[in-house]
Amino acid sequence: MTALREILLYLHLTGFALLLGGAVAQYLSGKIRINQAMIWGAGAQLVTGIALGVSLSESDRPDGAWFAVKALVALMIFAMTFFSRKRETVNQGHFLAIVGLTLANAAVAVFWH
16 A cells, blocks of 8 residues: 555656646746646646545545645646636636645645644
């Protein structure tokens, strides 16, 4: 079970890197839109995050409120990227909200124990 957890955690962190890195690269390019790295990263975060939460033993399972907050924020990020993926440009506030929620979700993971 430890190997599975480590693989899922690795994929979860890779999803974070894709999501945030894709967003920063897109923002710096001057054309604010949702790119493939952001969509794949958001999807990876959502799927691997849920898998991490349900694959752990009873003693290692996270707090229910913590898991619910993380899952809800990840679902919001995924919806905001997925349903905006075909737009030529995205509203700057919408785009920055994706980045802010991504960073907030990482902060919940690190600081809420």
